[in-house]
Amino acid sequence: MKTRKVLAGIALALLGVVGAGAHAQQPPLKIGAVLEVTGPFASIARQIEQGMRLYVAQHGDTVAGRKVELIIKDSTGAQPDVAKRLVTELVTRDKVDFVVGFGLTPNAMAAAPVVTEAKVPTIIMNAATSVIVSKSPYMARVSMTLPQVTLPIAQWALKNNIKKVYTLVADYGPGLDAEATFKKTFTAGGGQIVGDVRTPLKSPDFAPYIQRIKDAKPEAVFVFLPAGEQGIAFMKGYRERGLAEAGIRVIGTGDMIEDDIIEAIGDSALGVVSTHHYSAAHESPVNKAYVKAYEERFKMRPNFMSVGGYDGMAVVYEVTQKLNGKIDPDKAMDVIKGMKIDSPRGPIQIDATTRDVVQTVYVRRVEKKDGKLYNVEFDKFDNVRDPGN
Ligand code: PHB
Numbered sequence: 001m002k003t004r005k006v007l008a009g010i011a012l013a014l015l016g017v018v019g020a021g022a023h024a025q026q027p028p029l030k031i032g033a034v035l036e037v038t039g040p041f042a043s044i045a046r047q048i049e050q051g052m053r054l055y056v057a058q059h060g061d062t063v064a065g066r067k068v069e070l071i072i073k074d075s076t077g078a079q080p081d082v083a084k085r086l087v088t089e090l091v092t093r094d095k096v097d098f099v100v101g102f103g104l105t106p107n108a109m110a111a112a113p114v115v116t117e118a119k120v121p122t123i124i125m126n127a128a129t130s131v132i133v134s135k136s137p138y139m140a141r142v143s144m145t146l147p148q149v150t151l152p153i154a155q156w157a158l159k160n161n162i163k164k165v166y167t168l169v170a171d172y173g174p175g176l177d178a179e180a181t182f183k184k185t186f187t188a189g190g191g192q193i194v195g196d197v198r199t200p201l202k203s204p205d206f207a208p209y210i211q212r213i214k215d216a217k218p219e220a221v222f223v224f225l226p227a228g229e230q231g232i233a234f235m236k237g238y239r240e241r242g243l244a245e246a247g248i249r250v251i252g253t254g255d256m257i258e259d260d261i262i263e264a265i266g267d268s269a270l271g272v273v274s275t276h277h278y279s280a281a282h283e284s285p286v287n288k289a290y291v292k293a294y295e296e297r298f299k300m301r302p303n304f305m306s307v308g309g310y311d312g313m314a315v316v317y318e319v320t321q322k323l324n325g326k327i328d329p330d331k332a333m334d335v336i337k338g339m340k341i342d343s344p345r346g347p348i349q350i351d352a353t354t355r356d357v358v359q360t361v362y363v364r365r366v367e368k369k370d371g372k373l374y375n376v377e378f379d380k381f382d383n384v385r386d387p388g389n
Contacts, residue, residue: 029066029320029327031313032073032090033101034111039077040202043228043260044103044305048125050298051309052100055317058293063317064325071096075107078172078201083107084114091118097327098123098316103305104226105129105173112136119329121336123315125308129173130388133355138329140336140355142315142348143308144277145386146177146224149253152361152381153275154185157220157251164194165251166218168209168234170225171198178224178253181387186222194218204230210237214246223252227305231256232264239268254279254375257366259303262373269366269373275381277359278304278345281374290344304345311343315350351385358385 035045061068071094073086090096099115099122102108108127112135115122124132124141133139167182169175175198183193195216197209213221225231234256254276262269280291280301294302319335338352348359361384364375
């Protein structure tokens with residue numbers, strides 16, 4: 001009797017060990033994020049990371065039996081060499097299942113050859129120069145492209161009797177994409193470009209450019225500046241130099257007037273018309289719940305960057321679920337191609353051929369709602385793909 005009990009005890013203990021062993025065999029799901037955590041673009045990284053973390057908080061930190069492990073690496077700004085080294089570390093040393101992140105184009109471009117060689121599925125959560133995803137078959141993008149969000153504002157300007165425009169863009173990939181798309185679409189529709197300027201990505205001083213724009217007397221200035229501080233600086237110069245009083249309006253992509261900075265810009269933002277894929281004021285139950293959860297958790301308003309982080313994690317979770325936790329890179333890309341996501345911005349799809357996002361682009365005007373400034377959507381262009389350049 002005693003021996004039987006002991007034997008049964010040993011058997012149970014063994015079962016326990018085997019059970020625990022089977023469990024321990026499921027390694028963590030490693031997700032390596034390269035983000036501009038410190039330096040001049042830290043606000044971009046903060047929003048992307050918070051979007052990612054909100055997704056994990058809402059959907060659980062285990063997918064298909066694998067515990068989610070986020071590894072965040074700081075590229076410290078637009079630093080392609082640093083980004084390349086960090087991605088290399090993530091794929092060779094950490095052996096991540098996915099690479100994600102990339103606020104800035106130069107960092108995403110530097111990652112392309114590394115993730116191609118290592119065959120690691122990579123989700124671009126912001127970087128928006130058109131060409132990026134064509135640089136690696138293992139990349140897909142959930143954010144936007146500059147040509148995609150620029151084309152609609154050029155068409156809107158033409159329809160709204162704006163005939164003379166000056167363009168001002170940041171002097172690197174997304175700015176050049178925005179400038180090319182705006183000029184092409186606007187002039188093809190009979191508009192005239194009366195001047196253009198490209199401003200340095202690092203610490204631009206807008207004052208001299210703004211004076212030149214004023215002197216050229218356009219009806220509007222088309223602006224692309226990366227999300228964050230630069231939009232605040234530009235709009236300050238616009239106000240101080242009296243461009244509004246001179247009858248020059250601001251139009252552009254939503255980056256220079258995004259939700260993270262709009263309150264800091266203040267009332268001079270009122271009336272700015274832009275086209276973009278996301279506004280915190282987007283009217284839908286999914287977005288209302290998103291904004292509420294985000295504001296409660298992080299005590300700030302979400303912007304489009306956060307939605308890139310959130311939707312990027314939705315892609316990672318869905319791939320992992322569909323593949324039952326076994327991330328084969330080619331199978332992962334097959335799952336991503338054609339994937340649909342019910343995003344806070346509205347439904348989006350990853351194009352099966354280009355691996356780029358197809359989505360609605362909204363036309364918005366800055367207005368006050370409950371005493372706060374928002375980009376209020378009033379028109380839209382459905383199913384916009386990247387028109388390229
Ligand atoms: C980019 O570097 O691709 C980029 C950065 C900020 C934006 C948009 C694009 O707001």
